[in-house]
Amino acid sequence: MTVELVSHPDHVSADRAGLALRGMTVFYDRKPAIFSVDATFEAGAMTAIIGPNGAGKSTLLKGALGLVTPLSGVATVFGDTLDAARERVAYVPQRASVDWDFPARVRDVVAMGLYGSLGLLGRFRAAHRRKVLDCLARVGMEDFADRQIGQLSGGQQQRVFLARALAQDADVYLLDEPFAGVDAATERAIIDVLKGLRDAGKTVVAVHHDLTTVPDYFDRVLILNVRKISEGTVAEAFTDTALETAYGGRLKMAEVDPVSAEA
Numbered sequence: 001m002t003v004e005l006v007s008h009p010d011h012v013s014a015d016r017a018g019l020a021l022r023g024m025t026v027f028y029d030r031k032p033a034i035f036s037v038d039a040t041f042e043a044g045a046m047t048a049i050i051g052p053n054g055a056g057k058s059t060l061l062k063g064a065l066g067l068v069t070p071l072s073g074v075a076t077v078f079g080d081t082l083d084a085a086r087e088r089v090a091y092v093p094q095r096a097s098v099d100w101d102f103p104a105r106v107r108d109v110v111a112m113g114l115y116g117s118l119g120l121l122g123r124f125r126a127a128h129r130r131k132v133l134d135c136l137a138r139v140g141m142e143d144f145a146d147r148q149i150g151q152l153s154g155g156q157q158q159r160v161f162l163a164r165a166l167a168q169d170a171d172v173y174l175l176d177e178p179f180a181g182v183d184a185a186t187e188r189a190i191i192d193v194l195k196g197l198r199d200a201g202k203t204v205v206a207v208h209h210d211l212t213t214v215p216d217y218f219d220r221v222l223i224l225n226v227r228k229i230s231e232g233t234v235a236e237a238f239t240d241t242a243l244e245t246a247y248g249g250r251l252k253m254a255e256v257d258p259v260s261a262e263a
Contacts, residue, residue, distance in 0.1 A: 017078070018043040018172045018203025019089075024073035026063045027054070029154060033059040037228050039072070042220060043171070044201045046194060048208040051224040052247050057207040058094065060224065061174050065091055077172055090170035092161050094177050095154060106152070106160050107132050107145040111165030113197055123227055135163040155186030162190060173197060175206040214238055 019041040026033045034056035041047050049057045062068045067081055077085035082193040110132045136142040139159040144152065149160060158178060165173055173194070180185045194204050198219070208214065214234060216220060221238045223229040223246045224259070230242035 017041065017076075019174075019205065020076045020079075021060070022065055022074050022076075024060065024075070025071045026059050026068055027071050027072065028059075032056075032226055034063065034224070037224070039222050039231060040229060041172070041203050041205050041222075043078075043203045044198060046198045046204040046206070046217065047220040047222060048206055048214050048218040049224060050208055050211060050214065050246075051229070055225045057224055058176050061091070061176055061205070061207065065174065066176070067090065070240070082148055088171040090165035090168040091163050092158075092175040092178055094159075095158060095181065098157075098161070101150050104149050105145070106141065106147050106149055108180050108260045109149050110135055110167050112165045112195040113164040132163075133169060135166040136160070136195060138166060139163045147191050153183075155182035158182050159186060159189065162193060166193070170202070172203040173205070175204075177207050177209060180209065193259050211243070234253070 007206050017040045021037055021039045024037045024039075025035050037056075037060060039060075044123070049060060051057055059068060063070045063073070064082075066075075075082050077088055082089070107129075111128070113133065114128055115134070133142055133145060136145055139162050141156065141159050141163060144156065144160075149157060154158065158181075162175075162178065165175075173196075178190055178194075194206070198204050206218075208218070215238065218234055220232065221234050222231045223237065225246045229246045230237040230239070
């Protein structure tokens with residue numbers, strides 16, 4: 001596969017790199033899902049990962065998290081290894097990958113975000129219960145705390161998983177298509193929360209499919225099609241040239257139909 005790289009120089013200093021990937025390569029069935037990807041995700045910024053179906057967007061997040069084993073490459077969190085800094089990273093998976101029939105209340109799902117700080121023998125105290133409700137309130141779901149997670153709509157489930165990530169008090173937030181299949185009100189609520197995290201200095205990275213909203217929602221962009229195509233600020237990297245390269249020359253920004261596609 002020949003890819004014309006249109007990357008721009010990355011001026012993110014080491015102390016601003018919330019998450020950095022170097023040489024990340026993952027193979028599935030002897031074929032590269034991502035190949036030798038370098039990427040730097042800045043603290044205090046929201047970055048979109050975009051690309052066509054099968055580009056490796058979700059795989060990139062999973063490789064960074066160690067959920068799939070890379071053939072090569074490393075991920076660092078503020079300069080530390082992932083193992084040393086795992087508690088600083090929160091992950092919101094695709095809704096389609098979650099078993100929503102699992103019999104858990106909304107408050108119990110959010111409480112899972114606290115387990116890293118509680119430890120195996122930690123007691124769940126009143127302060128933890130208040131934090132769970134506070135995180136639910138931040139996503140507009142406090143009235144659903146005792147509802148079974150499987151009884152919620154898709155947008156409501158997505159809000160609950162975001163609340164679970166908020167409960168972790170992480171520094172890096174990785175989200176896999178957080179707006180897929182949600183209603184407009186949920187999308188606005190999620191983007192408001194993510195921008196609040198960004199403004200608090202957090203690193204926010206989201207696999208995203210709606211190209212029309214990239215300039216409004218994100219500060220930076222990584223365009224991917226197995227290899228890195230372009231990376232940088234939206235003004236630098238989100239160009240017709242980069243999109244044409246990523247999507248096989250068929251698409252320009254203004255021509256993209258923003259439908260969800262599996263990463």
